[in-house]
Amino acid sequence: EKKGKGGRLVVYLLVVVGIWVCFSGVSGSHITRLNGELPGSAERLGYAVLNPASSLSDPFKLLEASEVTAWAVENPSLQLGDRLAELSSFREKIFVDVRLVGFSGDGFSKINVRSEDLTKYLDSLLNDEERVTVTSADSNDDHELIVEREYFFTVTKDEHKLIDEIDAAVASSQRSSDSVVSYQVIDDIIQNDYENSKSKQYAIYILNPNKIRTWYAYSQNPIGSPTSTCYTTMWAGRNRYMWIDISAGPLVYGPQTSGEGIVNQQSFPRIDRDTNHGKTDLLMLQLAMWVHKACEFIIAPSMHNEPWKNINRQDSTVHLVMIHDHAIGDKERFKFFQWDKIREEIEKLSGFHNRKIDWKRSEVSLLDNLYANSVYLNSIKTHTSAVQGGKIAAQLHQYLDSKELHYWLQKHLNRILPSDPDELARPDVIPIFLFDISHTDVLLLDRFSQAVSFPDMVIAVQTSVNRVTYDMRCSSKPVTTDPRDASRPILGALLETVWGVNPNHQVWDHVHDVVREDYMWSVVGSTPFGLFSPGMNLSFSHRDSVAKNPIYFEIHKNLHSLIVILETFEDYGLPLHQAFSIEDLESFTARWNVMKFKCKQVQHYLSFYQYSSAMAYSNSIMHDVIALRTILYRSAKNLTTSLRCNEEVAQSWWSWKYLLILVSGGVVFYVLFARR
Secondary structure (H helix, E strand, O other), rough: HHHHHHHHHHHHHHHHHHHHHHHOOOOOOOOOEEOOOHHHHOHHHHHHHHHHHOOOOOOOHHOOOHHHHHHOOEOOOOOHHHHHHHHHEEEEEEEEEEEEEOOOOOOOOOOOOOOOHHHHHHHHHHHOEEEEEOOOOEEEEHEEEEEEEEEEEEEEEOOOOOHHHHHHHHHHHOOOOOOOHHHHHHHHHHHHHHHHHOOEEEEEEEEEEOOOOOOOEEEEOOOOOOOOOOEEEEOOOOOOOOOOOOOOOOOEEEEEOOOOEEEOOOOOOOHHOOOOOOOOOHHHHHHHHHHHHHHHHHOOOOOOOOOOOOOOOOOOEEEEEEOOOOOOOOOOOOOOOOHHHHHHHHHHOOOOOOOOOOEEEEEEEEEOHHHHHHHHHHOOEEEEEEEEEOOOEEEEEEOOOHHHHHHHHHHOOOOOOOOOOOOOHHHHOOOOOOOOOOOOOOOOEEEOEEEEEEEEEEEEEEOOOOEEEEEEEOEEEEEEEEEOOHHHHHHHHHHHHHHHOOOOEEEOOOOOOOOEEEEEHOOOOOOOOOOOOOOOOOHHHHHHHHHHHHHHHHHHHHHHHHHHHHHHHOOOOOOOOHHHHHHHHHHHHHHHHHHHHHHHHHHHHHHHHHHHHHHHHHHHHHHHHHHHHHHHHHHOOOOOOOOHHHHHHHOHHHOOOOOOHHHHHHHHHHHHHHOO
């Protein structure tokens, strides 16, 4: 009996050992599984991230050993594909209210629709996530960032109150001989409604007021100001709202003889065209497509370029260098340049994230500055064109080549300001070079521009000629600008260089891999970009881009650098838990989960427009990425390669683990049956 008990004990031990051996290779970690809850130290970690005094330090180092262990919880799967999917799924949620005004039988044509009629088309058009794109990138691979955008729409109808107010305002503003109304007449009403709603999310007002005239449009100038050449039917405010009057217009503007992006009566939704005997399906579809474009160009536009590398990590200085072709101190013939206005608009922005910008201004003369004169002379080019004026004759035009200017300014950056040679080369200085030339002939950059943005500087020119006519038109009128004042183009170029703000009328087309232009969006509110708007005030589209673009690029840069290394491991088919030691696996998992926590916080703060907090978390992710990369590099050094023959691999079933299981089974059979 004692021998029987001893035999059964041996059997039990062998079975337990066999089971343990069989399943010991399934998990290479002793770390507890994830229970779905954040460790208790998450709040303290978040406080350290958001504390400006410790914003440059690694908050992970403040955690105690027990707290690190609490963060070192393992996901159910350690497959590399899952890790890469987590890194590639950073998503910003964008909430948009679409408000229908004049669609309850109280507007033009007495159209009556339901909110659901528009909602179904919006959901079908924008049900896929779209990546943040960059229009000016080094290669096609760099035009899309890791960050995705997901839209959530709410469609509501105004019940009579707002449309009555709009009808009365438009009627009182239209004089008997004038069909052009200042945008401010409608914008004041919409702004008041938006502010009373206490909402911070984006709102698109689609207006259908009753027509008093057959044709009317809106001026881009405030009430009492001279009417601008280009009219509009829509506007974007400083707060997060925009509106379109689909009863106004139609308008025609854009390239005159050649070029894409022209706007005509087919570009806008039209009630008289898109409704048929009271059926509104086509109108709702056209409105949904217009809302889709509004999101693409205004609410969530492309980035132009990578933001200035130091704008959110240290205080910066914008240094204006005016290069005159006359002696310093001579009386200026024209004083149109608005340096103070540029400063005012930039300082109103909220994209500094606890950093400040200083402003400096210097002046040099081509007459006594050899290097500035050399830069200027080496960049002048001549273009020949054929002009038809009864006969064809050759006409010469001089222009400044912006790339040549950029090249030579970089070469002589330490020599442009003799009084302070190292000023412009400092990493915290953003130089603006403005060539103030007394030419009475047209002299532009690259033949068409007054200011050009580069990653490390802005270059601009202004001359004494009072008007330049472009190959653009608004209705039947040619588009002209005043080259004596480069203020507005410089403001736009500065936004591009420092924050990567994209011109309103441009977007990256990932289908054709080109920059697509649509001038419909160049008259949506005051904008410093393009030729169709006279203003310098910035709309919510520019202000939000200033705040969000550095966050997008910081997230992309950090996560992409980690993806590159993880893909190297994936190429060799090696699970991470086999590459790490136990200590490294715990450190890696803790860092990974802290990084995921910070990414979720960035997503949360972005969706609720708390950009400073989102920027703090996105900057802090850098510490975790560096630590993760260090662990991966260290583990890679300990890896060795081996070569096995196919026959040997085929016989892997006869490994010692399975052999031990067979032996255990034999002993069980012997003890239980043979002795019986």
